[in-house]
Amino acid sequence: MNEKTFVNPPVRKNELVEVDVTALAFGGRGVARVENYVMFVEGGLPSERVKARITRTKPNYAEAVVEEILTPSPHRVIPPCPLFGKCGGCKLLHLDYVAQCQQKEKQIAEVFMHLAGVTLPELRPIVPSPEQWGYRNKMEMAFGASCEGKLAVGFHTPGDFRTVLDVPSCLLQPTAFDEIVKFLRVKLEALRSSSPEQYAPYNPVAHRGFWRHLVMRHSRATGEVLVAILTNDGDWPTVPQLAQEFLARFPQCQGFTWGINRGVSDVARMEEKRFEIGRGWIEERLGERTYRISTFSFFQTNSCGARLLYDAVKEFSELTGKERVLDAYCGTGSIGIYLADLAKEVVGVELVREAVWDARYNAQRNGLTNCTFLAGEMRDVLPTLGHTVGARFDRVIVDPPRGGMDKRSLKLLIGIGAPLLIYVSCNPATLARDAATLVAAGYIPECAQPVDLFPHTPHVECIIKFRKRCPS
Numbered sequence: 001m002n003e004k005t006f007v008n009p010p011v012r013k014n015e016l017v018e019v020d021v022t023a024l025a026f027g028g029r030g031v032a033r034v035e036n037y038v039m040f041v042e043g044g045l046p047s048e049r050v051k052a053r054i055t056r057t058k059p060n061y062a063e064a065v066v067e068e069i070l071t072p073s074p075h076r077v078i079p080p081c082p083l084f085g086k087c088g089g090c091k092l093l094h095l096d097y098v099a100q101c102q103q104k105e106k107q108i109a110e111v112f113m114h115l116a117g118v119t120l121p122e123l124r125p126i127v128p129s130p131e132q133w134g135y136r137n138k139m140e141m142a143f144g145a146s147c148e149g150k151l152a153v154g155f156h157t158p159g160d161f162r163t164v165l166d167v168p169s170c171l172l173q174p175t176a177f178d179e180i181v182k183f184l185r186v187k188l189e190a191l192r193s194s195s196p197e198q199y200a201p202y203n204p205v206a207h208r209g210f211w212r213h214l215v216m217r218h219s220r221a222t223g224e225v226l227v228a229i230l231t232n233d234g235d236w237p238t239v240p241q242l243a244q245e246f247l248a249r250f251p252q253c254q255g256f257t258w259g260i261n262r263g264v265s266d267v268a269r270m271e272e273k274r275f276e277i278g279r280g281w282i283e284e285r286l287g288e289r290t291y292r293i294s295t296f297s298f299f300q301t302n303s304c305g306a307r308l309l310y311d312a313v314k315e316f317s318e319l320t321g322k323e324r325v326l327d328a329y330c331g332t333g334s335i336g337i338y339l340a341d342l343a344k345e346v347v348g349v350e351l352v353r354e355a356v357w358d359a360r361y362n363a364q365r366n367g368l369t370n371c372t373f374l375a376g377e378m379r380d381v382l383p384t385l386g387h388t389v390g391a392r393f394d395r396v397i398v399d400p401p402r403g404g405m406d407k408r409s410l411k412l413l414i415g416i417g418a419p420l421l422i423y424v425s426c427n428p429a430t431l432a433r434d435a436a437t438l439v440a441a442g443y444i445p446e447c448a449q450p451v452d453l454f455p456h457t458p459h460v461e462c463i464i465k466f467r468k469r470c471p472s
């Protein structure tokens with residue numbers, strides 16, 4: 001979308017305007033125009049006419065919120081969650097699921113044209129998630145103070161990282177998580193009220209307080225659960241009693257961990273393990289494969305959807321049993337292991353050492369002897385492959401974090417010169433950026449497959465198959 005710049009925008013802050021919403025932008029806001037001036041309308045859906053209040057103006061766009069829907073979209077539904085609009089997680093809960101998928105497909109085509117200048121020759125219809133509700137196998141919640149000063153467990157209020165919205169139940173998580181949150185809220189609030197100074201919720205501005213994050217994992221295949229509580233540095237002498245009580249109440253729980261996070265950023269990261277009971281890992285199955293997942297290792301958050309994602313990667317890889325495959329950003333080795341029986345050899349590279357240990361265990365667990373996993377930064381490991389495992393690869397599979405690949409790693413990967421490169425991404429914007437570099441380096445995008453792993457949220461996964469142009 002080309003935004004025009006206005007010295008005097010045609011609308012003012014707090015003005016009420018009547019507009020037609022014509023598209024849905026990434027992030028879930030409606031897009032409308034007043035005299036070619038772009039407006040992002042919170043709560044507006046494509047094909048709707050709405051009255052919207054302007055909340056902010058910039059030279060090239062304005063922000064607004066819907067005050068009244070004059071003509072509703074035929075795809076508008078009543079959001080089935082009382083926290084819709086407050087929580088910020090399920091931004092698309094007011095749109096029916098079929099229309100959500102159509103919008104995501106459209107956004108991928110547009111982002112490619114807009115950011116990469118690339119028309120995708122074949123954009124396949126999006127693969128919907130097999131489950132629309134309760135599909136998340138991992139949740140990270142924050143602790144904070146409620147308005148009444150009690151302990152809240154939930155998500156940061158959108159636009160205000162200092163406050164936490166208490167979430168009694170979430171439609172995207174397994175029902176077991178709702179029960180776990182309920183149990184822990186009562187127990188930890190009892191501690192807080194018995195000793196408010198020692199057991200205060202963490203305040204991210206003052207960097208003071210104790211309770212920080214709750215991390216929960218669930219296996220779709222086995223029903224097993226893992227729970228970790230992250231706190232600021234401090235004492236918690238009664239944690240063994242609480243953990244025993246917790247395991248008695250939730251026998252499906254395979255591990256209860258207490259860890260310390262002293263960092264100032266709001267990432268649920270464990271710097272130091274202070275207490276653990278149980279085994280600290282669970283097993284998940286995707287197709288024929290069984291994977292061990294530790295509390296903090298990366299694993300796709302929608303297990304049923306991940307299987308469909310990996311099936312598409314498998315198809316795009318065109319494996320015949322003779323190929324050497326590089327699984328770059330391999331996490332716990334899940335993609336490489338999924339297709340290892342169709343390849344001659346799989347080499348995985350991953351930054352997080354614990355994930356690499358899981359990957360090695362997972363290869364063994366699945367009886368595979370053709371997989372090697374290397375730990376380290378992509379940009380440091382790629383130049384050493386020639387000395388360790390050989391530098392020639394027939395297939396490169398890349399699945400980087402949301403920020404995409406750094407320039408150096410992408411250059412090194414292009415230098416490998418694999419005839420086929422499969423790029424898996426959860427962020428179409430960085431995928432499009434990296435696609436432009438790949439195209440300039442002689443890789444031709446052949447087809448793209450969006451897969452919806454995140455129903456009701458604006459996120460989407462997309463895979464692109466690139467073929468190296470033959471030297472003429």
Ligand SMILES: C[S@@+](CC[C@H](N)C(=O)[O-])C[C@H]1O[C@@H](n2cnc3c(N)ncnc32)[C@H](O)[C@@H]1O
Nearest residue numbers: 298300329330331334350351377378399400401
């Ligand atoms: C989107 S996940 C993909 C994991 C795996 N392919 C899967 O499907 O489960 C991205 C992975 O890249 C790893 N990672 C992030 N930055 C990295 C880097 N600079 N070098 C190597 N690995 C990195 C993360 O730890 C994470 O496991």
